[in-house]
Amino acid sequence: EAGVAQSPRYKIIEKRQSVAFWCNPISGHATLYWYQQILGQGPKLLIQFQNNGVVDDSQLPKDRFSAERLKGVDSTLKIQPAKLEDSAVYLCASSLSISTDTQYFGPGTRLTVL
């Protein structure tokens, strides 16, 4: 069974630039999550989708971050403009249905903002 795919794996940008991350969840998984993990900390949920609808985006900095999950499958997370404090690993995860189901994580995208 293919796992959660993310791209790119690494990205280096300068502050005020834009960046986008892509995630392809496990086939058939209705729930998709984006997390931000700063070095030395646990993952922090940014947004949770159920199919193509947003369930929770309370911790998403909406002035600069946006995410979409068109057609309820793939998802993109965008940062515009980036700040130095956005340097982190961005993890995508999916689960079969509700959030108490096992979440399967992708390898993450390591973002460095200079």
Add this chain to the structure above:
Amino acid sequence: LAKTTQPISMDSYEGQEVNITCSHNNIATNDYITWYQQFPSQGPRFIIQGYKTKVTNEVASLFIPADRKSSTLSLPRVSLSDTAVYYCLVGEGTGRRALTFGSGTRLQVQP
């Protein structure tokens, strides 16, 4: 959301049993307890989930006392490859809210 507290770090030796305890004093009636493991440069990986008493799988055991205000992840006979960060999460049972990760426990296994 129920807050969790777990030790920042633990050290062990190969072959020993490791027990990591997590406190969750404000756990709600329909909350589940879930543990994840994370290796460097990888996303977290599900280990085990439980609601009460004891749960065991091929990787670990999870002990939950009757009051459910804490839980203990037990790793039998650890090896060097068990060196990782372990997260305890408490999640709302209906699934409407995602689980919240804390800072985790960094386990270092020595030869």
